Amino acid sequence: AQSVTQLDSHVSVSEGTPVLLRCNYSSSYSPSLFWYVQHPNKGLQLLLKYTSAATLVKGINGFEAEFKKSETSFHLTKPSAHMSDAAEYFCVVSDPNQAGTALIFGKGTTLSVSS
């Protein structure tokens, strides 16, 4: 069975400071891992994905995540937060080897950015 745990339900940062959203996963095989962002009243947007090609993954809008197998972690970071980054973020795990496999979402982390 697969699962993800997002360690913080809410993270608050000031504009221009670093962002760290933490995610741990559980999987019995080498998983695919994703981060999605959801802005209010908008659809889920893929930020980045890990597919075993490289452990440090760069995504859109300056976000990146590092896959650490020994720690079973896939934390999302950004060097400098922007007001437009305020949104809900989901860490997601999937089995890349099964056809039509559903994505397994964490409960989400709400990122607030203050000026």
Next chain:
Amino acid sequence: GAGVSQSPRYKVAKRGQDVALRCDPISGHVSLFWYQQALGQGPEFLTYFQNEAQLDKSGLPSDRFFAERPEGSVSTLKIQRTQQEDSAVYLCASSLAPRQTYNEQFFGPGTRLTVL
């Protein structure tokens, strides 16, 4: 370019009423998924189609939930005799192929269902 679209965006139903939610996937996408997102939670899987075949419906919470994709493109999620616990955002997602190295799914904006 056209993404995944869903209609209606908002639906208010009285308890006991039947509702139908529509999803238009990206053209040519073989796989289609439905998810349910309760308030303050992450989306949870409901059902999966590969073309017109419903290959997995293990996430449907009860037999009041029914989904179809008769021609392998547009899909409809139907909920019969709605209950208050059905209130949620229903998300549709599509992906290009049934088997991919990373299974990227593209999501629609969702339908927010409120059952009174």
